Amino acid sequence: MEVIRNFPDSELVANLRNGKKMDESIKTIYRSYFDSLSWYVMNNSGSRQDAEDIFQEVVVNFIDVVQKDKFRGESSIKTFLYSLNRFTWLNELKKRGRSLKREEKYEHEQDRVELDTSELMTEREEKATLTNLVAKLGQTCQKILILFYYENLSMKEILAVTDYDNEQVVRNKKYKCLKQLEKMINERPALKKILKNLLHG
Amino acid sequence: MDNFTPDISEKLVQYLDGELTGNEKEELEQQLKSYPALQEKLDTLLAAKESIRLYGLKQKVAAIHHIIMDESEKPVKQINPVKRILRFSIAIAASIVLVYGAYMAYIFMTLTPEKVFAANFQPYELVTSRDIGIEDSPALRLYREKKYSEVVGLPYDSNSTIEEEFVRAMSFTELRNSEKAIESFKHVIASNENKSMKIYYDESEYYLALNYIRNKEYKNGLKLLNKIKENPRHLYYDKVSAKLLRKVKMLEKR
Structure with missing residues (x-):
């Protein structure tokens, strides 16, 4: 209990x-x-x-x-x-x-x-737009990125909770997922202003 | 699309993840200062990282939200009305038993023979209607005057009357000398044996019982009280209550 x-x-x-x-x-x-x-x-x-x-x-x-x-x-x-x-x-x-x-x-x-x-x-909408982009990633990418950037797990720890063969494979996958998210942000020019506000606001 | 090489992109991600050290880190920081486009690319990555962190946080809160909402939506088990009344009655009965038990425990712990004696003792007053011209004996006079020490100091012999022996026993009782009182009341009772007209017999039985209790001779006291209680014609029948018998039994068990 x-x-x-x-x-x-x-x-x-x-x-x-x-x-x-x-x-x-x-x-x-x-x-x-x-x-x-x-x-x-x-x-x-x-x-x-x-x-x-x-x-x-x-x-x-x-x-x-x-x-x-x-x-x-x-x-x-x-x-x-x-x-x-x-x-x-x-x-x-x-x-x-x-x-x-x-x-x-x-x-x-x-x-x-x-x-x-x-x-x-004011940030409310901006944050919603950004998190919606993450939601558009595939489940695998979401999982790896959240484990690494939110849960702060190491590659070794992520390997233990996923089906990948070794840490390098996890590292490569995580890199590709991040690049995918970066690409999605770049495809939305209106987000550039939001980014500046959020990061340097 | 950006125009940066895969190598520099990887370096930026390593920098983002805090994995660059020493010269590599310093070199990249120099490039960031020199190339605004590179800084902008890093800002995009930082925003991506921030959005992941926020998304992770949203998911965490959403998961707990569901747990909390599930907890609050769990149906309250409905109890059958008959069962509810039964449970309520049992609860009340249990409370009464508990309170009564606590009360009895308190009584049991604080009960003393002196308390039982005091609660049931009443000073005995001699009847005053006397034939004109007949004077009280010294024992009776002193008793009326409540000079109990002087009563018990008077010589006692075979010529003494049952009445005088009774006031002597009552005087010992008043003086809290239960042993002597018991002895005197026994004489009064014995003097009445085989007599058709019994004098101070019922009174002596009751006061003897009280003296037994005060003297912690509970078995003797109970025997006498039960005898009185069995005889509705006894003068002290009404004085012997169930409460008195229960308290003496409690004293006996301690």
Whole structure:
């Protein structure tokens, strides 16, 4: 039976930043904040599915912010997630051509929390475009690239969890997959600007 | 399409992966400064790496999302209404048993012979309606005046009346001398043997039982109390309650 434990804010941020105990930490975020954050979406024209999708996006963005050292800890995780959730949902509504007047007013009057979450929203589309490219790669390429660049496994470790003959074959495959992704990016000139924003923004 | 050689492309990927060291690394960094197109190519690779990292993170969160949603959607096992009532009743009964058990345990632990004695003892008051012109004996007078030490200090002999012997026994009881009280009450009871008119007999049995309890002679006390309880015509029949018998039995078991 799984032992459920919740981390205090400082420990949670440290875990996410260092990539340690990721599963437990993400579960803690879900168990602590999903109900209240999804309630906000569902009470503002959103469905249950909307609430789940927005929350997933909020968690990914939060971890990304923490791992890039942009979470300064001036507000609690709860406050930060609430802000992120609200902005993400309003952004989604705008994208769908709907808006909540009351919420727009609220958005303008509300003090900016922690870092400018609207900046994150500008990146929202850009990040979605980039990750969609990875999704277009074949399953094998996705697996090898994620094991190497996200899970930070060595070639030897990747060999152990795949069917390749030796490390060099894995290395070659990984190189080809990366080049394939590079090619896909190059085929989309509009992405060049996004890349500059993301990398040097 | 880019115009870079496969060799430099490989070098860039090695640089991206942190595998270039020493001169090779310095040489490539020089080329990056000199050729913006090469830097742009590296930026593309960096973006590719970033998109993989983000995609990996999205997948990780999505996997946990499904686990959490599955947990929250697990149906709550419906309990048959009859079973629910039965369980509820059993729970209430168990709670009552538990509370009663705790209460009994408390009583058992704190029960003392003195407490049982005090809860059932009442000072005995002599009847005052006397024939005019007849004076109380010194023992009865002193007893009425609650001078118990003086009562027991009076000489006792075969000429003493049963009434005097009874107040002597009651005085020992008041003075918390149960051994002497037991002895005196036994004399009162023995003096009544074979007499059609019994004097202070029922009173002596009850107070003797109480003195047995205070003196920790529970078996003797219980025997007398049970005898009283079996006789509805006994003067102290109503005084011997089930609660008193239960408490004496508890004292006996300790």
